[in-house]
Amino acid sequence: MVEGTDPDQELKKGNILINNQLIEAVGDFTYNADEVEIVDGKDCVALPGLINCHTHAAMTLLRGYADDMELMPWLEEKIWPREAKLNNESIYWGTMLANLEMIKSGTTTFADMYFFMDEVAQATLESGMRAVLARGLIGFNDNEGKNLQESCDFIRTWQGQGQGRISCMLGPHAPYTCPPEYLEKVIETAKDLQVGLHIHLAETQKEFT
Template sequence: MKKLLIKDVLLLTMVEGSNPEQELKKGNILIDGQFIEAIGDFTYNADEVEILDGKDCVALPGLINCHTHAAMTLLRGYADDMELMPWLEEKIWPREAKLNNESIYWGTMLANLEMIKSGTTTFADMYFFMDEVAQATLESGMRAVLARGLIGFDDNEGEKLQQSCDFIRTWQGQGQGRISCMLGPHAPYTCPPEYLEKVIETAKDLQVGLHIHLAETQKEFT
């Protein structure tokens, strides 16, 4: 199988402190299977590569989606133009209660496909059935920071926190380091202060970060 050569593409160099003339530089990209072998100016044998013309195109590092519920692609358009709490309580939470692990897997696969097609290579996701999210991420080839959503008013809050810890220990660093994990307290309105403090201490013990909804609406500022 021939290597792929993207020829004469504009490269976004990402050199810190560079001026505009240095930020974009014409060059080539050589790809061998799943790996980028070379970037810039280099010699190559035209008989050994498949050439893709990169003229009028820009190559840049993958985009990062910093907050997702990937499987909610299945609910796209289900309930629009509503305030947050009615949207959650009347529409989203009842519908989510009917989702299962298979729904989450395929919803995540769909979201990953859409992200890849739009240039996103990394996403941070907080949801449930996260083992399925992690598996879909492995299979899609993406990079992700994953967290099980935690609710602090749940009678099983202690058990759910332990499940989150188990998830982190299972998946942290999987996929040759493409998967990393956090703890995911849902929001201040679903996690009381004492529960948030417990989650924070647990995160410190596990040496992971937190993924939380914050300042979502004007009401949180009043």
């Protein structure tokens, strides 16, 4: 077993007690073999779950669609037109696929910014994953604040669901899609809701020049 993040720790033998899908105990403890189902992991290593700090989970559906391009042509010519054709059902199943792949690779938590976030949250809830979710916000087409209000409604609906597995943030997309005054409004809203921000920053060298 690997406990914590100390790179010099020695591997230890131990047990993990799971009850109703929740880990109740980890380490060297005794148990009654007649009262539990034993899964023998003597040739395996148990370690803390991996965390993916930035995802667009449903974009697993677009894997391989457009590669080896600079950011803005990639977005404007390939990704955004294709995303415009996605619907709530495709987002749900794309997120389910991503959750399956993350589970298989040992990832237990991910931070996601996208759209049709109710479907992302529902897929995450059903998969058993833990996630920090944010509806992507584009400031240039949100003059009346509709998208920001939808984000607030999403947070109020999903914050803490799944026995605390789902938490929420606000997701201003990037500095090139959210003007400064819009970012200021999002920041103030985040303070009011006591949530964090998920944003793209320093994606290309142009942001430094």
